[in-house]
């Protein structure tokens with residue numbers, strides 16, 4: 543079975559971190575986020591199609607250096623085609639029912655169980671479902687009378703109007719015929735344009751609800767949050783990569799390889815990426831420090847992101863710091879499947 547890993551988005555909500563690197567390679571607990579879904583692939587999957595575009599060389603390089611035990615096809619889109627367009631663009635490699643997986647979700651979904659559920663229901667499409675409290679931030683599914691059947695989506699409903707509290711959790715099991723519904727060569731959102739058509743035309747659209755945990759790491763707040771949750775789940779105060787020099791006082795903080803933190807620095811709820819330098823006396827809270835960035839002596843950062851290679855001094859509250867050139871073609875706002883900040 544083939545699995546398409548969607549890894550070609552710009553990740554605009556994670557800028558400035560995504561100005562210099564592919565979003566799927568942003569580390570979570572010092573490991574690229576895409577490695578979590580790659581490690582979660584079920585035994586049924588023997589071929590992985592990496593749907594890439596933006597910063598594809600970085601992603602390709604990573605997969606060349608890390609063998610996930612599957613045949614790998616790097617499917618390079620000529621331009622970003624969105625979640626639906628990227629799936630259609632992989633058509634030539636699809637030989638039967640297949641999986642489509644977002645690369646920016648950390649969750650406990652058992653894909654083998656979802657495949658089984660899909661087969662049992664003779665579904666055209668099965669999507670993973672996760673219950674949320676804040677329905678008004680998501681597209682919520684409307685469940686039908688048949689167990690597990692989905693009859694529609696309602697975008698960002700008011701809580702009192704929400705047909706359920708279940709949202710699309712970013713993993714799909716699809717029959718090959720689904721590809722006939724997706725137009726070629728254009729930007730298409732699977733969620734907004736294709737799924738509603740499949741529901742309407744086939745009446746065989748199902749949702750598979752799972753338990754455990756689900757975190758969408760697509761925005762800065764959730765990027766910070768996933769680290770706090772994983773630290774707590776592993777009963778860790780902090781997490782250090784290899785070769786870290788730490789002389790500061792840290793709490794709820796994750797530090798990448800070769801980073802250094804000087805005397806008198808205090809970090810709380812932060813992510814420090816590889817090779818970053820935090821100088822003496824800094825006070826950093828709920829902030830992300832990019833790779834090779836330097837935070838100068840006595841700086842104070844709070845809810846701030848310093849991009850890779852930035853040099854930062856002074857006090858910064860709620861800022862995205864990027865003084866370098868923005869990559870050519872990088873969109874000013876989300877494209878395709880707009881979800882919101």
Ligand code: GTP
Nearest residue numbers: 548549550551552553554555593622623624628645
């Ligand atoms: P934002 O710009 O912050 O919305 O991020 P994004 O570009 O990653 O979009 P989104 O979070 O909606 O993407 C969901 C998944 O689809 C992620 O795994 C993306 O890498 C992937 N994705 C989004 N757009 C494209 C695309 O045009 N091509 C491919 N191949 N993957 C995409």
